[in-house]
Amino acid sequence: MTAQTTPPRISQTSQTPQRDLPRKRLLRAKDLWDAYGSSELTGGFLEVDDIGRRLSAMVDAGQLLRVQRGVYIEPSIWLQTAPWERHLIVAAAVNLQSPSTRFCRTTALAMHGFGLLRPPEAVTVRTARNDAVGLHPGTALTGRASASAIQRLLQAHPEAHPEAHDGGAPSPAALRALGTRRHQYPRAFRDQLREGLGQEWDKPYQDALVRQRFPIPESAPAALVAGMWTWLEPIGLVLADTVPRMSFAEAVAVLDAYRAGRFGAQAEPGGVLSAVEPWLSLVASARGRERWKVAWEFSEAGAESVGESWARVRIAELGFTAPELQRRFLLPHGVTCRTDFYWEDPGIVGEFDGLQKYRASMTLSGLHPAQAVIAEKEREDGLRSLGVRVVRFTWADLQDSTRLQRLLSNAGVPRSARSTGAHVFYRDNRRAGRPRRAR
Template sequence: MTTTLTTLAVPQPKLLLTGRGATTHDVSRAIRRQCESGALIRLGRGAYLAASEWAALDDRARLIARMRAVQARHSTPIVFCRDSAAAVLDYPAYGYFGAVPQAISRRPRQSTPELRWHRGSLDDDEIVEGDGFFITSPERTLWDIACAAPLARAVGMLDAGIRTLRPKDAAVSAPRVSREQLLERVSTRSGKRGAVRAARSIGFARDGADSLGESLSRVQEYLFGFEEPDLQVSVSDADGEIGVADQCWRDHRVLGEFDGYEKYTRNRYAHGTAPSEIVFREKVREDRMRATGGGMARWLWADAHDGTRLAAILTRAGLPREPRPRESWRGMPH
């Protein structure tokens, strides 16, 4: 029996689907005219979406819209995998979600511009249902991503999957996966295609990175020769607890904070507080942290994306670096 995931928030674009062989000439002509005028976007054979709605979708929602279009045109069930499964599961993608849905099949199948097929076998417990889609299970999805994706992209999804601390006010969350189970796959699938890459990404994953930006920052710190930081470290002064720093290098008395835009705009972080009030509170919090006597580094998305900029910020804060990644990072194969 296929497990059904019930805590997913999956976009529901309002597709216009034309029935196979049932569309009249007048309807076909009207649809063609709307496509030519830009009022409709064609997502695949017989599947359309209003251009205004398409423009409002992010890349995750656009991929899911294409998946729904592909699914509507197949008479047999499709099991989506890799980025497509990750999009349904809401694991964050560093970069963007691909435009072409991906599916898995035991036998070779011809890919098309609308659907990319991967050949592979799945155990019964590696297929789940979520919001009308059949997809690879969270554990299998993260394993496939770890086998194929670059380090930063894989770690961003892995960190989200193994994260223990989740926002209490979130109605849904990306399904959690045991890091130990993923590590067990590493040991049992040694020698398989992609296993070396997966061992590196899974070994690097940590429970404690609270956002995709924090995950990316840690990858850059590794690549640019910094020591591994502790994550989510409580900071206190004489007046009590100040808060939790994203990162901390205890031996060098340096705190690190990734300053993402979400913190000031999304209600799951802001709890209805005005952005100006959040900025003021963050300033007071930072001043108190700096007053504890150590160094303090803050950086933005652009800095996390450009490792040279992040390296310069951390160096100014007092962190030493080496010309190559350090072997002291836990869990990394050498």
Template structure:
């Protein structure tokens, strides 16, 4: 099955070599056999439907741009984040690249960013990107808070987290400082980036946990503890997403695919996994005497929505 890295891209010149004129190309497009990735670059429509994540779609568009560019582009910002395997909770449909200030304008779907006179770049799966720390810094400066914190958390997790719960604070601090150094080279949105980078924590496992943390802070909760261990039966350990220590409660983010993924990993049915999670939750509530709330993406539209969800479990912010 093709991935965003192996899916065949077809240039218009290749179709010309096959004798496909404009009418044939149009017929194939209208019939749904062929799809445009960008001007002059096509792919089989049946292959494209297999790419479901935002990150996959961004990477494919980046490959298409690199295919038709006169010189190999260096991707930055959210485009580089997708290429480097970081989560992208938003996609504005544009590609972000570095450029010298004297370069002419770009296509409508390409955003050119000024190079900071640091010519370092890394190659990831055949595409050039800004170094990971700069990618995180650029996203923190230029993108929405939820997208920026999700990227920063994931990068720190890569450097500092060791499952099931070990966190290398020194490694996290080194990476954060590297990103802050890149931020200091810029002039725009520096304070915004610094706030995101100081808030970032690699113990967050999913973008939903990153966004949850923002919503909790917006509601007035203190910064929650992350991946909190609780003693489980038979000497095991349960790990909880959020410890709302200022109000004596627990919280967990349940993504849409959580129970399906847990079932596949354990070789169990979804019902068995849900029952196991219920027993886990009952044990945690009973042994800690704390309230326990769960929420999903629908509850994270804004802070007020999450607040209503928490109130249903008797959990209120302290202020």
């Protein structure tokens, strides 16, 4: 990524550069030095260390955020980006510093366009060095900024994206650094356990890598990663290598999206098992293979969002009958609607209310959020006029299984003795849905 043609004004006398640095993009100290370090600026010459010191001063003052060592971003961009997309900004910074990086596992899933149930805690990349495997903590986004400077920074951006799917004002947690987690190649790719790619697999692996433009986080400016290309592993390998390492709910959310074709820059045809099967031999353990099988068999193409997938898992965990997905109803005023969940015998509709659908209503349907709420109320009234009961639940309800159980029981949703088989995802047969420590 090259620097813009207009040089930033960096005063030789002030403690920090003036705030006309390139906006809406990742900024490298190296770019500034390569373009302007040897040129006369404001009556003097700048040394590369001087540029770095002044950018660091801006970080300490809350005027810039340091995403990776030597890579900076405007605070407004970071805070306006959805929390579950910020890890792509860090991945872009990693890619900017090392364009040959091979992204894998959860980061590769996000780059392929999959929605994830939880924001990744680190950017995941491949390494051929055994001594480099593991989590490498990220640099502090706010440098040595004081608590008061951080508070002023948050207060200066009231338009910041909510910190949770169901809302929530930004807090200092919004400025938490994300590190990089480096993984060795799958064991089957290595001639010896402590070495990188073996000769037999080197060419097939390199040929299978996907070269694509870096995906733009939905709530970030397009200029952020303009012109950036990246390398990532193919979808089949990523799914086979990642799904068995996820929680049951996370795995189902990914496989629901795969079956439905909800990945990629454009809508893909529904993913099929045959596209993943050549890579499943890389799953080394019997437990991993069983986890894949259970998650695949539970997954369905009908779930239309990560939240709906999680709701399906929660409903099953709590012992309720599996609902029908995307049931169509003809409402009295002649409009056809689809419901998220439907239990036919008792005549109950379940609706997952992710607040994102209201925030994104202008893009999705052209309706103002207030109009979207009114339209949703009219739709619900139409369903009730057909004799259908409606129960609604939110992201917060999914997080509190007791509350969700009470909602569904009070609505009259029937019980079932079915088993998800999800115990294979948790050691010692712990309750499905309980998070495991990352490996």
